[in-house]
Amino acid sequence: MDKRSRLSVGPxxxxxxxxxxxxxxxxxxxCSALVLLALSIGSVDIPPATVIRSLLGTENGPEAFVIEVLxxxxxxxxxxVGAALGVSGLILQSVVRNPLASPDIIGISGGxxxxxxxxxxxxxxxVGSHWLPVMAIAGAMIAAAIIYLxxxxxxxxxxxxxxxxxxxxxxxxxxxxxxxxxxxxxxxxTAYIWLTGSIYGSDWDDVSAFLPWMAALLPLALASGRTxxxxxxxxxxxxxxxxxxxxxxxxxxxxxxxxxxxAVAYAGAIGFVGxxxxxxxxxxxxxxxxxxxxxxxMIGGALVVAADLIGRTLFDxxxxxxxxxxxxxxxxFFIYLLFRQRY
Amino acid sequence: MLTETPxxxxxxxxxxxDERLVIENLDLRIxxxxxxxxxxxxxxxxxxxxxxxARLLKxxxxxxxxxxxxxxQRPTKDVAQRLAILPQGPVAPEGLTVHQLVRQGRYPHQRWxxxxxxxxxxxxxxxxxxxDLHALAHAPVDSLSGGQRQRAWIAMTLAQxxxxxxxxxxxxxxDLTHQIDVLDLLANLNQRRRKTxxxxxxxxxxxxxxxxxxxxxxxxxxxxxxxxxxVVTEQLVQEVFDLGCRIIxxxxxxxxxxxxxxxxxxxxxxxGSSADCA
Numbered sequence: 001m002d003k004r005s006r007l008s009v010g011p012x013x014x015x016x017x018x019x020x021x022x023x024x025x026x027x028x029x030x031c032s033a034l035v036l037l038a039l040s041i042g043s044v045d046i047p048p049a050t051v052i053r054s055l056l057g058t059e060n061g062p063e064a065f066v067i068e069v070l071x072x073x074x075x076x077x078x079x080x081v082g083a084a085l086g087v088s089g090l091i092l093q094s095v096v097r098n099p100l101a102s103p104d105i106i107g108i109s110g111g112x113x114x115x116x117x118x119x120x121x122x123x124x125x126x127v128g129s130h131w132l133p134v135m136a137i138a139g140a141m142i143a144a145a146i147i148y149l150x151x152x153x154x155x156x157x158x159x160x161x162x163x164x165x166x167x168x169x170x171x172x173x174x175x176x177x178x179x180x181x182x183x184x185x186x187x188x189x190t191a192y193i194w195l196t197g198s199i200y201g202s203d204w205d206d207v208s209a210f211l212p213w214m215a216a217l218l219p220l221a222l223a224s225g226r227t228x229x230x231x232x233x234x235x236x237x238x239x240x241x242x243x244x245x246x247x248x249x250x251x252x253x254x255x256x257x258x259x260x261x262x263a264v265a266y267a268g269a270i271g272f273v274g275x276x277x278x279x280x281x282x283x284x285x286x287x288x289x290x291x292x293x294x295x296x297x298m299i300g301g302a303l304v305v306a307a308d309l310i311g312r313t314l315f316d317x318x319x320x321x322x323x324x325x326x327x328x329x330x331x332x333f334f335i336y337l338l339f340r341q342r343y
Numbered sequence: 344m345l346t347e348t349p350x351x352x353x354x355x356x357x358x359x360x361d362e363r364l365v366i367e368n369l370d371l372r373i374x375x376x377x378x379x380x381x382x383x384x385x386x387x388x389x390x391x392x393x394x395x396x397a398r399l400l401k402x403x404x405x406x407x408x409x410x411x412x413x414x415x416q417r418p419t420k421d422v423a424q425r426l427a428i429l430p431q432g433p434v435a436p437e438g439l440t441v442h443q444l445v446r447q448g449r450y451p452h453q454r455w456x457x458x459x460x461x462x463x464x465x466x467x468x469x470x471x472x473x474x475d476l477h478a479l480a481h482a483p484v485d486s487l488s489g490g491q492r493q494r495a496w497i498a499m500t501l502a503q504x505x506x507x508x509x510x511x512x513x514x515x516x517x518d519l520t521h522q523i524d525v526l527d528l529l530a531n532l533n534q535r536r537r538k539t540x541x542x543x544x545x546x547x548x549x550x551x552x553x554x555x556x557x558x559x560x561x562x563x564x565x566x567x568x569x570x571x572x573x574v575v576t577e578q579l580v581q582e583v584f585d586l587g588c589r590i591i592x593x594x595x596x597x598x599x600x601x602x603x604x605x606x607x608x609x610x611x612x613x614x615g616s617s618a619d620c621a
Contacts, residue, residue, distance in 0.1 A: 006461065012457070229447070233433075240430070241423055241447060241448065242421075243420075243450070287439065
């Protein structure tokens with residue numbers, strides 16, 4: 001199951017699990033194939049060979065435009081968003097020691113939704129919609145901060161955090177619904193699509209705005225891997241093993257909020273990825289965070305890309321939000337993994 | 344040996360939860376290299392005391408010193424290199440294997456790019472060997488029997504490679520065979536690895552057999568301390584546990600053996616009167 005070998009190179013000495021490494025490699029290949037497929041099919045089908053030539057920059061026809069300007073940024077965005085949600089959920093489930101936790105639970109989606117819908121209803125007509133991501137991420141951060149402060153009682157315990165998070169999320173959900181009900185019908189449509197989660201129309205500007213978040217947060221998450229494993233043991237044991245539990249918990253919550261918050265800012269409140277991607281990862285590789293994170297990231301990314309692919313091809317010419325199909329893709333796969341494990 | 348600086352001591356220690364004071368103004372020195380057992384009735388404060396010795400509970404006033412320095416002021420990772428604690432009824436994350444559990448014990452010694460060194464590997468193997476768990480290394484902790492599970496947790500604290508080991512009721516929920524099994528293991532570690540062991544035990548007779556030093560706690564104060572021979576008397580059991588008993592010699596281990604009796608029975612009256620005469 002978890003036969004680990006020691007890898008020593010110069011001052012570096014770490015444990016690796018060959019089996020997990022192999023599985024991770026296979027998932028990477030599968031994800032590449034999925035991305036290739038997603039680049040190939042759509043309202044215009046393009047042969048994979050042309051796709052690859054276009055990616056390498058040796059194709060200049062109209063098909064290259066479709067791939068480089070329309071499809072690639074959207075797919076890259078979908079993959080990054082899914083990856084961020086997957087890793088965020090993985091961190092959160094360990095920190096609150098609850099396998100049912102997802103980024104929604106500490107108010108990320110709720111806070112971002114309130115802020116985004118308020119923005120769409122009241123501000124967007126006057127200032128333009130490019131401020132939407134900023135508002136959404138601010139909303140996510142503020143909501144998470146409020147939940148953390150309300151849960152504080154000589155430190156924050158996972159149980160209090162989850163209960164207060166659920167309560168406040170419900171209240172924010174009500175506020176969001178209220179605003180949607182009161183807003184004009186055109187805003188309602190935009191708000192609904194945002195709440196479902198969509199990467200429609202993502203361009204390279206969006207990608208380059210989102211990428212720095214990921215470049216900063218993912219390595220930090222990987223570096224915190226051992227402390228995330230320890231958090232699962234609970235406060236007493238983790239302290240006994242030398243972890244400054246409260247300080248570390250705050251850092252990890254920040255990481256989780258920032259990852260999911262920035263993802264939600266660019267793709268809307270896509271649900272389910274943050275819940276299911278970590279579980280799928282746990283079924284595939286060993287339980288250490290550093291092994292789980294890359295897999296949860298790839299599975300999360302693949303879920304969003306696959307859901308978006310279905311959304312824009314199955315009901316062609318309609319282009320439906322990816323958020324609609326995330327659970328349609330994720331749930332059966334997860335059930336398959338559970339089923340397979342019984343033998 | 345008793346003249347060495349104690350690895351752990353408390354000075355004017357007051358502990359409590361919210362308003363309620365559990366330990367009052369306690370001065371206690373843990374002798375190095377020995378097995379110290381804390382005994383006392385339910386709610387007397389012995390587990391609370393153990394927690395504060397493991398820096399898991401902040402004192403309301405006074406201090407706990409580890410190697411002469413305030414344990415609350417030291418980085419928690421440094422403390423974890425000196426002292427390991429096994430709390431009561433620990434629960435492992437679902438599906439964790441014995442090997443994965445024991446590996447966690449290496450956390451205080453690991454650094455970022457050196458998260459798994461040869462030393463880590465050797466310490467984990469040694470811990471598995473000491474606890475006789477090599478064959479079960481890749482079994483999930485959930486699937487073990489109570490005794491094996493407790494050995495796995497002890498293996499984790501051993502991998503921590505500390506001189507001081509604190510255990511809160513390590514034999515609770517274990518059948519008699521495994522109680523003895525766990526205590527023999529601890530006695531062995533004390534002798535072979537010179538570990539200072541401090542534990543809370545409920546069974547006074549096992550405490551007498553395995554402890555070099557007994558600390559009897561009553562209502563937040565140390566009622567008596569010393570070697571079992573001098574500490575454990577009929578009078579002490581009456582005062583600390585509010586329980587009448589006869590103390591005889593353990594025929595096998597030649598330690599005090601406590602035979603308790605109920606308060607109202609006929610036996611109690613005759614036993615009580617003979618105790619009065621003694």
